[in-house]
Amino acid sequence: MIRALAALLTLVLILAGIAAAVLAQEPVEGHPLISPYEGSEGGGEYWRFDEYALITGFDFDARAAVTIPVQGRVTKLDYDNPDDRSELEIFTNYREALDAAGYQPIWSCARDGSCTTGSSRNAFYQANGMRAINGPNSHYTAGTLNHDGRLAYIALGVGRHTTSIVIVETDEMDRDMVTVSAEALAAGLDAEGHVRVDGLLFAHDSDVLLPESETALTALRDLLIARPSLSLYVVGHTDMSGTLSYNMNLSNRRAAAVVDALTALDGIDAERLIAAGVGPLAPEASNADDTGRRHNRRVEIVAR
Template sequence: MLFSGFALQRRLLVAVLAGLLVAIPAVIASAQPAPITRDIAGSKDHPLVPRYEGSLIIGYKTDRFAEVDIPMGPSVNPGVEKRRFERVDAAEGARTRLLYVAPPKRTSLEVMRNYKEALLADGFKTLFECSRDTCGDSIELPFLEFNPSRQLTDSQVTEFAFSANVVDQRLLVVKLDRPQGPVHVIVFTAHQDNVANPTAGGRVAVFVDVVESGTMEKRMVTVQAPEMAMNLGRDGKQAIYGIYFDFDKADIKPESKPQLEEMAKLLQANPGLKVYIAGHTDNQGALDYNVGLSQRRAEAVVRALAMQYGIAAARLTARGLGPLAPVTSNATEDGRAKNRRVELVQQ
């Protein structure tokens, strides 16, 4: 009886081990990344930029309005984690970011040449282009890894594009002038590996960044002087969205004049009123830099009110708060737009 029980246990153990030997390969196989066979759900080509034939979209994101740095020179490396472009311009407008993987056995040169020929044939003009060493030091790093606004992080496959063995880097920046505003297209190609999904590596990846200027929805209206007076009396502050600045600069744009005039009317009608002019940014970029930028912008508003409208400078105090006092989350472009503002705060 003892022997038969031992034999039974042994048979059960053998059966379990046999089952494990069958199951383990299946588990390992199921853990492998699925091959990329189709575009990700919800993605589509930008209507102005055709894809390289046979490519598949693995990353896709759109913003109704965004600020975008436009590379206009090679990558430089002044220190650890400080790689940047020798020169950048700025554009703002509706933005589309696309990440493709090209078919296997294509070269970066072949893919880029197809993009360039197609874009130039549609009327785009070349602003900047480079390849390999002429692109500078590891151009994929300032382009993606050190550029959170460009990097796509919806999945590990997109986050780890260009993550290993990046060679034959090529960058193309083109512009199309239109009556409603210019369109900038940035195309970056390189042969690369993807540590998150080998099926996305060992081939050329293509990053396309499209910025359509002149497409912002004008939803922020000029705040009139009586309304500002009422809100200051009730809340002690007034958010202002009608003061416009060039991207990354403190120069006030001419279209800010209607709002400046209303601010001046408020101060002229209330000669005892003293206010802080508080500058605010979103959370994109380094904290110290954003605080400094918001301070310069607040100072620019003070100068405009004093020099153009005769408001005593002693009544105006500029303070830059950067991203430290948001009115809403910075997780979306709509939220970031609301956080980029000037505020009047009653002293």
């Protein structure tokens, strides 16, 4: 009798798990951020929360897509293209609509030799299931767009017969509200010897700087130009999610990404900047809640 009850309970739990999985994935025809190209037919699926491998480059030596993980509300759409329209025409229409809405690209490519190679056209599908990038004239872009005060990641691929669109709506707030200036950074350095640099934004769990970081990078460049004798430590900080070794590595890579971005600008000498990461070892707030963790994820500059 006990064994029978245990078996019945196991069956109920399995069925409940299956039901939950089905409920988490819902069919959809589209998304309010992007209208399908005229004459396209199709639809897709929606997950209330999932992780998506956003393709942000292609490693031609490894013949594999470069990805970063992003989490949030995921919508995946696939549309059949009108037969009498080229990949370029369809892609250009989508891209112009995105740009008009404030789209910030992270990485874009076009055709073999830029997106993939002729012998590795299935790399996008292998990375995250994107169907569209499968021909010599395929086009792709990945970037971000502010939507309802939140940050949405967009992946758009257009191939000969299919357009694939993925939208990941995160809980990250609209970053356009952050303001930073060379004068404010200078005042912080003069007062404390170090200052937090708001507006340096990274893709989730990654050292990839988002396009919205341009304002903060410009302020840092202006500070370095205005004070030619100033040298800095650029210090990355994380929250306490994950292991210490992982966070130490991530914070160091993020600091190095900021240094690389600055030294790529005209007039900035690499010898004036040293990157370092301290992970979660110098928090500004409690890591017990989301608000504190968000505050602890930051980059600071320290006068040398």
